[in-house]
Amino acid sequence: MGKSENKLGILGGCFDPVHAGHLMMAEAAADAFGLDKVIFVAANQPPFKNGGAAASARDRLAMVKAAIKGNPRLAVSDVEIKRGGVSYTVDTLDYFRKIYPAAELFLIIGGDNVAGLAGWKSIDSIRKFASFIVIERDWFDVSSTLIRQRIKQKKSIRYLTADGVIRYINRNRLYI
Template sequence: MRIGVFGGSFDPIHHGHLIAAAALAEALALDEVRLVVARQQPLKGGGHAAPPEDRAAMVELAVRGDPRLQASRAELERDGPSYTADTLRSFRAEQPQAELVLLLGADAAAELPRWREADAVRALARVEVFSRNGGAAESGELQVPRVDISSTAIRALVRAGRSIRYWVPDAVAEYIAARRLYREA
């Protein structure tokens, strides 16, 4: 079994995340891609706009119906910062025979040397780098379709009382409205 590991804040998850995950699953012949919701990203300042439970629920709604994409709460089950090495170890313990493939946008990959236990991350998983936001792919990088959507823009639309239809799956838009997420800065 080949498992892709795609981490993020997903605050909120949007079609850009889903298209990238599906394209990477196809390009790398992955059996599944786990979208891992970060509790607290150590190298990113500030907190998240939505609580971890809401972000995880939105990911679960977004991937419903696609057997290749799986929502993961692995990092929410631990207190403190979300360290990728710990997450990969937990996946390795669950499925020792699986090949783990860590999926990183080029921006995150550039920060990998600064990560806690970066060598362990590389030992636990094959690292595949993809170009985000339509930038030119470096040698060895995978190209994913450009989808000019950001979680920041979605939160701004919600705050402004505008529609986010077509930016996020309908179930996610309904969840955001029902829970009144992102209405305040």
């Protein structure tokens, strides 16, 4: 990714697995706010998830890459995975602020996250580093949990996530 992008969206998550809702959030934010790029940031260890991810960080990163393949507006970053430990948004935004000093940063979150923002580490710094884009999730009913449950129940996950993600899950026998 070049350093000339002026408006960057940051979409963090566990992506366990990435699903159509994540992809639709990225596209909706890019369209509505004229974002040059949306960067998916796969969390190493989310601070609010008990028990960690079902799939490894490597697998979750590979699934995001498969999901966004061919879309020039979408990118993926492994900054939180490389950093290790608990993934805090403030640290990630500070990283992107330094890498892209001329860019305007936008943090893309689901409406379900708004109520908990006061509990985020260094929320005041987050607000200084980036503008929030809140996407209400009531217009789509898909979640990573639903996908994992359907796989365990041997039900189809077609159209819930990208075909490349489904192939990756099947090839690596994830969530069974």
